[in-house]
Every structure is written in C-alpha cells, then in structure tokens.
Amino acid sequence: xxxxxxxxxxxxxxxxxxxxxxxxxxVVPAVTGPECVADGxxxxxxxxxxxxxxxxxxxxxxxxxxTT
Numbered sequence: 001x002x003x004x005x006x007x008x009x010x011x012x013x014x015x016x017x018x019x020x021x022x023x024x025x026x027v028v029p030a031v032t033g034p035e036c037v038a039d040g041x042x043x044x045x046x047x048x049x050x051x052x053x054x055x056x057x058x059x060x061x062x063x064x065x066x067t068t
Contacts, residue, residue: 030066031055 033053036042042058044065053065 030064031060032067033065036060036063036065 033044036044036055036058039058042055042060044053045056046052047054050064055061055063055065
C-alpha cells in the first residue's frame with residue numbers, strides 16, 4: 001500500500017512540474033539568431049546547463065534563441 005501511495009504522489013508531482021515548465025519558458029524574453037549577432041558583439045552559443053541556445057554578449061546577452 002505504501003508503494004502505491006508513493007508512486008501516485010511521484011506521478012502527481014511530475015505532472016505538476018511538467019505542466020509548469022512550458023509556462024515558465026514562455027515568460028523569458030527571447031530573440032532570433034540574426035537579432036543576437038546584429039550588433040556585431042553578440043554570439044549564439046549552446047548552454048549545456050539548460051540545453052538551450054542563448055545569445056552571449058551584446059544587448060541581448062543571456063536571452064534564449066528562438067529561431068535561427
């Protein structure tokens with residue numbers, strides 16, 4: 001009985017986290033690849049910690065890249 005309760009609780013938590021992640025990502029301002037490098041300072045780099053492509057340097061520093 002305890003194992004079923006633990007499994008049910010874990011499933012509920014994972015479902016709650018899965019539903020909240022897309023909403024959290026939608027709030028972050030994003031830029032396109034050409035917008036990132038347009039100022040001549042920014043570079044598109046891969047952030048292995050988050051698994052996202054981001055703009056490094058320039059006026060869009062740290063913002064995730066939405067398209068190329």
